[in-house]
Amino acid sequence: MQPIDPYDFYRVGDLLSDDERQVRDTVAKFVDERVLPNIAEHFEKDEFPREMIPEVAELGLLGCTIDGYDCAGLNYVSYGLMCQELERGDSGLRSFVSVQSSLVMFPIHEYGSEEQKNRWLPALAKGEAIGCFGLTEPDGGSDPGVMKTVAKRDGDDWIINGAKMWITNGCLSDVAVVWAETDEGKRGFLVERGMKGYTTREIKRKFSLRASVTSELFFDNVRVPDANRLPKAEGLAAPLSCLTQARFGIAWGVIGPAIACFNEVLDYSKVRVLFGSPLSHKQAIQMRLADMSRRITTAQLLVMQLGRMKDAGTMHHTQVSLAKWNNCRMAIDICRDARDMLGGSGITVEFSPIRHMLNLESVITYEGTETIHQLIVGGELTGVYAF
Amino acid sequence: MRILTVIKQVPDSNAAIKVKGDGSGIETAGLKQVCDPFDEFGVELAIQLREKGNDVEEIVAICVGGDKAAEALRTALAMGADRAVHINDPKFQSMNELFIAYVMAEVVKKDEKGYGFVFCGKNNIDLDSGAVGPALAEYLDLPHVGAVTGLDLTNGGKSFVARRRVEGAEEVLEGETPALLTIEKGLVEPRYPSLPNLMKAKKKPVQVVTSAELPDIDASTAGTDFIEMSPPPPRPDCKFVEGEPEEMARELVRLLREEAKVV
Ligand SMILES: Cc1cc2nc3c(=O)[nH]c(=O)nc-3n(C[C@H](O)[C@H](O)[C@H](O)COP(=O)(O)OP(=O)(O)OC[C@H]3O[C@@H](n4cnc5c(N)ncnc54)[C@H](O)[C@@H]3O)c2cc1C
Numbered sequence: 001m002q003p004i005d006p007y008d009f010y011r012v013g014d015l016l017s018d019d020e021r022q023v024r025d026t027v028a029k030f031v032d033e034r035v036l037p038n039i040a041e042h043f044e045k046d047e048f049p050r051e052m053i054p055e056v057a058e059l060g061l062l063g064c065t066i067d068g069y070d071c072a073g074l075n076y077v078s079y080g081l082m083c084q085e086l087e088r089g090d091s092g093l094r095s096f097v098s099v100q101s102s103l104v105m106f107p108i109h110e111y112g113s114e115e116q117k118n119r120w121l122p123a124l125a126k127g128e129a130i131g132c133f134g135l136t137e138p139d140g141g142s143d144p145g146v147m148k149t150v151a152k153r154d155g156d157d158w159i160i161n162g163a164k165m166w167i168t169n170g171c172l173s174d175v176a177v178v179w180a181e182t183d184e185g186k187r188g189f190l191v192e193r194g195m196k197g198y199t200t201r202e203i204k205r206k207f208s209l210r211a212s213v214t215s216e217l218f219f220d221n222v223r224v225p226d227a228n229r230l231p232k233a234e235g236l237a238a239p240l241s242c243l244t245q246a247r248f249g250i251a252w253g254v255i256g257p258a259i260a261c262f263n264e265v266l267d268y269s270k271v272r273v274l275f276g277s278p279l280s281h282k283q284a285i286q287m288r289l290a291d292m293s294r295r296i297t298t299a300q301l302l303v304m305q306l307g308r309m310k311d312a313g314t315m316h317h318t319q320v321s322l323a324k325w326n327n328c329r330m331a332i333d334i335c336r337d338a339r340d341m342l343g344g345s346g347i348t349v350e351f352s353p354i355r356h357m358l359n360l361e362s363v364i365t366y367e368g369t370e371t372i373h374q375l376i377v378g379g380e381l382t383g384v385y386a387f
Numbered sequence: 388m389r390i391l392t393v394i395k396q397v398p399d400s401n402a403a404i405k406v407k408g409d410g411s412g413i414e415t416a417g418l419k420q421v422c423d424p425f426d427e428f429g430v431e432l433a434i435q436l437r438e439k440g441n442d443v444e445e446i447v448a449i450c451v452g453g454d455k456a457a458e459a460l461r462t463a464l465a466m467g468a469d470r471a472v473h474i475n476d477p478k479f480q481s482m483n484e485l486f487i488a489y490v491m492a493e494v495v496k497k498d499e500k501g502y503g504f505v506f507c508g509k510n511n512i513d514l515d516s517g518a519v520g521p522a523l524a525e526y527l528d529l530p531h532v533g534a535v536t537g538l539d540l541t542n543g544g545k546s547f548v549a550r551r552r553v554e555g556a557e558e559v560l561e562g563e564t565p566a567l568l569t570i571e572k573g574l575v576e577p578r579y580p581s582l583p584n585l586m587k588a589k590k591k592p593v594q595v596v597t598s599a600e601l602p603d604i605d606a607s608t609a610g611t612d613f614i615e616m617s618p619p620p621p622r623p624d625c626k627f628v629e630g631e632p633e634e635m636a637r638e639l640v641r642l643l644r645e646e647a648k649v650v
Contacts (some may be wrong), residue, residue: 002416003405005417018457018458019585019589022458022461022462022585023582023585026579026580026585029421058581059579059581059582060582060583071583072581072583072585073583074582082582
């Protein structure tokens with residue numbers, strides 16, 4: 001009988017193809033060797049590991065599901081595994097890759113003109129250009145239907161006014177995918193750094209996702225040519241389809257920190273001797289470890305089926321909501337519990353749980369808060385959307 | 388010139404190793420296996436020689452191993468090797484490294500175009516004998532330099548200067564190709580195979596060789612026989628010294644002197 005792997009209790013890894021396994025192992029090795037040695041320091045110093053951009057690009061992680069335009073053309077299970085391994089490093093780094101891939105390259109690929117694709121996709125894949133996605137506004141993120149950023153036609157151009165808030169990669173970005181209200185409904189625009197009236201400002205004093213740049217975007221009569229409008233994006237459905245992509249990645253991603261914390265606390269419990277025996281010999285500790293294992297295993301199985309449905313083209317966005325909700329809740333609970341089981345040691349970044357649990361405060365909030373996902377599932381079940 | 392890089396699939400360095408009950412090897416079910424990091428040095432070196440503008444016609448990765456070992460070859464192909472030779476036959480599943488080298492030599496000899504360089508890792512992280520490189524050189528009748536830490540091609544690749552670290556000094560050797568070099572850590576930093584290259588590697592040719600295509604060879608041909616593998620003896624129980632610091636120190640010194648007899 002094959003021994004049980006505590007980090008893959010149900011051998012979900014056996015469900016992967018050789019390709020998928022190789023993608024996972026390649027990214028895992030990169031994270032072990034290049035990310036984990038320095039990431040806590042970046043978190044502590046509140047700085048994005050900018051020097052990682054060329055490495056991440058060279059590895060082909062940016063836009064890796066796109067076929068062509070110098071991208072890898074991987075399936076979505078591979079994309080999920082990549083997110084999981086990156087986030088085992090840090091949610092901030094995974095957020096960088098998610099935004100660039102799912103929220104910038106995806107909409108350009110899906111809704112852009114051929115000219116926009118040729119101009120931006122290869123550069124974004126190589127990390128020579130950085131992108132951000134501006135949907136959320138200061139007056140409320142959960143209800144993106146109400147949008148105060150407006151674009152008005154002016155001849156062949158558009159004039160954009162308004163502001164976006166909590167935008168990952170904002171200050172780093174060369175191009176922003178900005179969603180605005182127009183007379184014709186909601187539209188997406190590629191706003192480029194340097195366009196007159198467009199400015200960005202970093203949001204400071206964050207205690208979460210410290211190794212990621214979060215920004216405000218301001219638009220003061222920004223003139224954008226119609227050639228920069230995403231021609232195929234009409235209405236709120238377009239940005240929501242981007243969110244489905246990103247939420248899918250998050251549902252996989254958060255398994256990474258959960259495993260990282262579980263691993264650390266499982267090892268720690270075997271060497272921490274209290275009241276005459278290691279913590280791992282105590283019933284109360286074993287129950288908590290067993291519970292972590294149960295929840296990680298459930299989450300792994302959930303996203304595996306979700307990924308298979310996505311690759312088959314049969315996935316419903318409500319299924320992504322359920323997975324994002326379940327897995328973020330699983331991960332944040334496990335990281336917090338691991339933090340507690342480390343005692344005082346758990347409050348320093350020498351151990352990963354406090355960093356991961358703080359990061360997950362953002363991850364459980366962005367791309368739809370837990371409540372929003374519960375309401376999406378509730379609405380699906382009852383036919384009544386109760387937002 | 389053509390370069391051959393020898394690849395072995397080995398257990399990941401973090402994996403827990405369990406010896407099989409019958410001593411015939413280790414349990415591989417569920418074991419994470421990777422391309423040996425030392426062998427990756429050889430692949431990387433070959434690619435770098437090409438990237439530096441040397442006339443490297445072909446980089447071939449060769450491996451003796453079961454079906455799963457194809458993954459290690461794929462890593463080499465994704466890094467930049469042009470094609471692979473996978474010697475895959477239950478008859479060749481052996482812990483006997485000299486035998487493995489012998490089998491490999493038989494396959495290499497059949498390739499008439501020949502290789503300018505054969506690169507191997509200095510040793511493999513699993514069996515750690517460092518025997519495969521020198522043995523392969525012997526069977527192929529090639530000169531061999533072990534644990535190379537520096538390499539320059541001279542005379543348009545007809546000869547080379549290799550450096551190696553020895554106790555308190557660096558040794559510089561000159562030689563002519565063809566030659567076999569085993570590569571030490573530090574000469575090159577293996578690149579990560581990128582995800583697009585991993586996908587492209589699937590399309591590169593992999594030649595599978597079985598025992599049917601080789602003369603009848605068995606383990607005894609190689610000169611050594613693998614007998615068995617056994618787990619290391621269990622560690623003796625830990626003894627805890629208790630009491631006041633001074634008493635503990637005194638007791639510890641007494642134990643080291645009288646029981647362990649190390650001071
Ligand atoms: C680090 C970080 C990075 C981000 N990156 C991006 C980005 O790149 N691009 C982007 O566009 N946005 C981004 N966001 C924004 C994110 O998506 C929003 O913060 C999120 O959607 C929540 O919006 P809000 O902050 O305005 O909270 P609100 O919408 O004001 O929600 C406040 C609270 O009310 C609850 N609530 C909302 N509606 C209901 C209801 N109907 N019934 C009951 N309770 C309700 C919510 O669950 C929450 O608890 C990011 C956020 C963070 C923190």
